Amino acid sequence: MKYRSLNKKAPNTTFKDAVVRGIAPDKGLYFPESITPLSTSFFENIDDFSYEEIAFEAIKQFVTPDIPEPVLKTIIAETLSFEFPVVKVNDQISTLELFHGPTMAFKDVGARFMARCLGYFNQNNTEEVTVLVATSGDTGGAVANGFLGVKGVNVVILYPSGKVSDIQEKQLTTLKQNITALEVDGVFDDCQDMVKRAFMDEDLTSKMQLTSANSINVARWLPQMFYFFFAYKQLHKRHKDIVFSVPSGNFGNICAGMMAQQLGLPIHHFVASNNENNVVTEYLTTQLYQPKPSVQTISNAMDVGNPSNFIRIQEIYKNDFESLKSNLSSYSFSDDDTREALKELYTDFSYVADPHGAVGYLGCKAYLQTGQDAHCVFLETAHPTKFLDVVEAAINKKIDLPPQIEAVMDKEKESISITTYEDLKTVLLNTIG
Ligand SMILES: *Cc1c(COP(=O)(O)O)cnc(C)c1O
Numbered sequence: 001m002k003y004r005s006l007n008k009k010a011p012n013t014t015f016k017d018a019v020v021r022g023i024a025p026d027k028g029l030y031f032p033e034s035i036t037p038l039s040t041s042f043f044e045n046i047d048d049f050s051y052e053e054i055a056f057e058a059i060k061q062f063v064t065p066d067i068p069e070p071v072l073k074t075i076i077a078e079t080l081s082f083e084f085p086v087v088k089v090n091d092q093i094s095t096l097e098l099f100h101g102p103t104m105a106f107k108d109v110g111a112r113f114m115a116r117c118l119g120y121f122n123q124n125n126t127e128e129v130t131v132l133v134a135t136s137g138d139t140g141g142a143v144a145n146g147f148l149g150v151k152g153v154n155v156v157i158l159y160p161s162g163k164v165s166d167i168q169e170k171q172l173t174t175l176k177q178n179i180t181a182l183e184v185d186g187v188f189d190d191c192q193d194m195v196k197r198a199f200m201d202e203d204l205t206s207k208m209q210l211t212s213a214n215s216i217n218v219a220r221w222l223p224q225m226f227y228f229f230f231a232y233k234q235l236h237k238r239h240k241d242i243v244f245s246v247p248s249g250n251f252g253n254i255c256a257g258m259m260a261q262q263l264g265l266p267i268h269h270f271v272a273s274n275n276e277n278n279v280v281t282e283y284l285t286t287q288l289y290q291p292k293p294s295v296q297t298i299s300n301a302m303d304v305g306n307p308s309n310f311i312r313i314q315e316i317y318k319n320d321f322e323s324l325k326s327n328l329s330s331y332s333f334s335d336d337d338t339r340e341a342l343k344e345l346y347t348d349f350s351y352v353a354d355p356h357g358a359v360g361y362l363g364c365k366a367y368l369q370t371g372q373d374a375h376c377v378f379l380e381t382a383h384p385t386k387f388l389d390v391v392e393a394a395i396n397k398k399i400d401l402p403p404q405i406e407a408v409m410d411k412e413k414e415s416i417s418i419t420t421y422e423d424l425k426t427v428l429l430n431t432i433g
Helices: 015-021 040-044 051-063 069-079 107-121 138-147 166-173 188-200 218-235 252-262 279-286 310-316 321-327 335-349 355-368 384-395 403-409 421-431
Strands: 002-005 030-032 086-088 093-097 129-134 153-160 179-184 209-211 242-247 269-274 328-332 375-380 416-418
Touching: 002 015, 015 107, 015 209, 015 218, 051 069, 051 218, 069 107, 086 218, 093 218, 093 355, 107 138, 107 153, 107 218, 129 138, 129 188, 129 421, 138 153, 138 166, 138 179, 153 166, 153 188, 153 421, 166 179, 166 384, 166 403, 179 188, 179 421, 188 421, 218 242, 218 252, 218 375, 242 252, 242 355, 252 269, 252 310, 269 279, 269 355, 279 328, 321 328, 328 355, 335 355, 335 384, 355 375, 355 384, 416 421
Parallel strands: 093 375, 129 153, 129 209, 153 179, 179 416, 242 269, 242 375, 269 328
Antiparallel strands: 002 030, 086 093
């Protein structure tokens, strides 16, 4: 498969090159040159396929021949080493739990897949690749964990000092090996700015291969198609019209769902569920796309004012507003709505959600209130303990820490404090050589 840049000013390239670069030389996002739907018999017989076989069929055309088929099978098996259960909430609503991975965030899937692809591409290289990420909390842990011990790859993570939860900080700073955590004296935007500056700094990029590990990278974005297939497999016998409500920030996850639909997966409709960062909700109402500075909310992994994958969504719908609108609804909710939803899910259905999942639940309710006869699945993108304070306060109950989290809390933090871009540069230049 070849990839083209959505800015149209860079040459088409291979999967390998798209993964190693992250972003095209013209700063465009990479997009597959073609999408070939899977056969109808595949969907008719989906019950006969294992999750690993389904994932293989779904992603094969996008990654071969750069990743040979037997290698791809191994990468998939290692990526999918945990459960993806659909849990019923009521007759019309279910949740797809994506938090059973090592860091209890859905980003585990994309991060683990990408790490293994990069590891494969780099196995015979003497030169190392450095993955540079800024995190407001969740991404960093999943990326760090996914890349831990991968040969030829160094990971440098920037996080804002004092602004991530204790659990999140432990997940970032206790792994060591090829993972370096940088504690930045500043806010998330400062971390992000430093990362952007590093990618543009020729003094650095001439000396080292830097890449990103956010959903801009095709190897992190595309494997997110898998779990839409898994949910379909679990639900299709009981429900005809399946709708996915996806708590969205950079819109990578929902955009991967739309790719699954392009492959022929029978998805009836999508709901983009947003907190008060509502650019896309507004766009679907006014047809005006107006990026804004992000506002802070309790579902902070979705505090994004200019979703990077929106351009890929526009590409899927060929920039046709009506065709996008007929397949996508979007709603935006306040923190108070979210707290109420957490409480309602707990008291009415004994379900403990996290704030992001709660926004997804509200999206299902809003969509179903328009009178649609469908089954709505909201994606539960993180385990509730990752947002312990908010959840415990909303449901008025203490929740137990799962073993993955317990294990990390006892480990010792190791981080390097930095203040300026020059500090970052010094660290980066020291990690090579
Ligand atoms: C990253 C994240 C999201 C948003 O996903 P996008 O692909 O950026 O839309 C939602 N919930 C949680 C918990 C996340 O970590």
